Amino acid sequence: MNDFTRTVAQLKDLIDAELMNAAPQIKPHSLYEPIRYFLGIGGKRLRPILLIFSAQAVGGKTDDALDAAVAIELLHNFTLVHDDIMDHDHLRRGQATVHVRWDESVAILAGDGLIGLAYRQLMKLPGQHLTTVCRLFTEGVVEVCEGQAYDKEFEALDDVTLDDYFRMIGKKTGRLITMATEIGAILGGGTEEEIAILTEYGSIIGTAFQIQDDLLDIMQSEEIIGKTYGSDVKAGKKTFLMVKSLETAGSSAWGKLKTLLNTSEITNDQLLEIRTLFDEMQIFKSAEDEIRHYFDTANRVLDKFPHPEATTGLRNFSEMLLNRKS
């Protein structure tokens, strides 16, 4: 384990502990049991770690950023619990989702409770930053809902463009990641220039992150990814792969793909066929090129940083993201 991996593991442990501290109550059981279950089944904790690295890049300490880091992870978990209901997903982090283990009512309320706990955590911030950060956080809540709404709307549409796709993921996924770098930079005491650079950096890796997610949905096994295999394809989600393949309509592979996608219930065998067709259409290569392009761009953004040596943590973080398998 190198120094960076060790740092990430330590931060993850710290955040895991703080998350459980954020929900110390036992009663009512039907609220706190599912919340503690979901917070306890793991998760990569990428957003809070990114928030802390962003604070450190501008000279801040972990402690300055910890409450906001925990708040952003609670907010992320709120979106996961509710999205899993809407997307009928049964697996998350290799475990049953809340609405499967309990029921939909419990999952709705657990999500609602998580957003309350997220704001409670945020309210611990020192006065001089509270208003600014709380405003950013709130705009994030609204935008994440907008992103999820577009994502659901796109399921029924066949004419989603790459522009639509990038706007949707910018809200659904990008917003929280951008918020992590921006809030981290603010809490770390960054200058306006530093905050702007880190915000831009967050926005770019957020996009790369979602394209990776789209790829992992069909490339990775359930055991490794911990989510339902091919869930996006089965739900008719307009992922990068799907929108890109719409663009190359006309090829013979496209005709076959369309027939498969129109199947009412897509089986795992059909998912493998779809995977082969994506491959023939060079869709995976496009996605990988795109991801690489975004990570290169993100690194170039960090080059503009006044003290480039301070961005080592963030560069290692990008590298870790680039190589992620789940």
Next chain:
Amino acid sequence: MNDFTRTVAQLKDLIDAELMNAAPQIKPHSLYEPIRYFLGIGGKRLRPILLIFSAQAVGGKTDDALDAAVAIELLHNFTLVHDDIMDHDHLRRGQATVHVRWDESVAILAGDGLIGLAYRQLMKLPGQHLTTVCRLFTEGVVEVCEGQAYDKEFEALDDVTLDDYFRMIGKKTGRLITMATEIGAILGGGTEEEIAILTEYGSIIGTAFQIQDDLLDIMQSEEIIGKTYGSDVKAGKKTFLMVKSLETAGSSAWGKLKTLLNTSEITNDQLLEIRTLFDEMQIFKSAEDEIRHYFDTANRVLDKFPHPEATTGLRNFSEMLLNRKS
């Protein structure tokens, strides 16, 4: 229409307009259409009006309190949209609930969007009050979730006591009403003593309000109340009536009541039988006595106010609540 009724109607119009301003967006349609629909089908707007009257009682102006008033109504609407899913209610304010008119996913997301909009509205408060009010508001969000969790848990229990009942409604219903008076008093510039008195007042009328709601569920027609008739009884809710009747177990009416409640699907005819049994057991009289007792107590709390004449609005408000038919 007397002066007070006119004032209430004017405030309601003002709040209705501000609620629509709080959700001006059109896209994504699947998010903002249901939000605007739900905000547009009316509602008594009791919490925001109470918040404004509380601000006025301590010498504040409507404008000082308006953003928080709108925020609390948005928060209330968030709980209604989600509770209607959990409670399988099909009618609200005489119109189809969001999950019936669209579907559960749309309703989950509309509720989530509403809480984002509620905080956005709250963030407009002037700096000197923002932190305090935002903390109170956030504790309210958590407590309302706890109250709803207890309410759902109690559906499956037969040994709910009056203590359990009052704790549950204190969180589920009382918290938002207490928050309205407390935040109103803060924003109006009240002294510590005034804030404490109005908080106590809010807590008491909140309790009375929920017992009334329990009574209206079985006493009032769908046309007038705008909600599913007998929804609480059908769901096995532990209302004041139900808990009180558990206390008088042993009477012959109680035996018949228990048989009826164990029916798998309670019909409207059976609801009428249950109503008759409640009447025989003097449950309605108990509820009415209790409501009257709480309103009397609330008025006595207002007597402690440094300038009793300033509480005329609140006293009229209590009187209006006491006589409400829906």
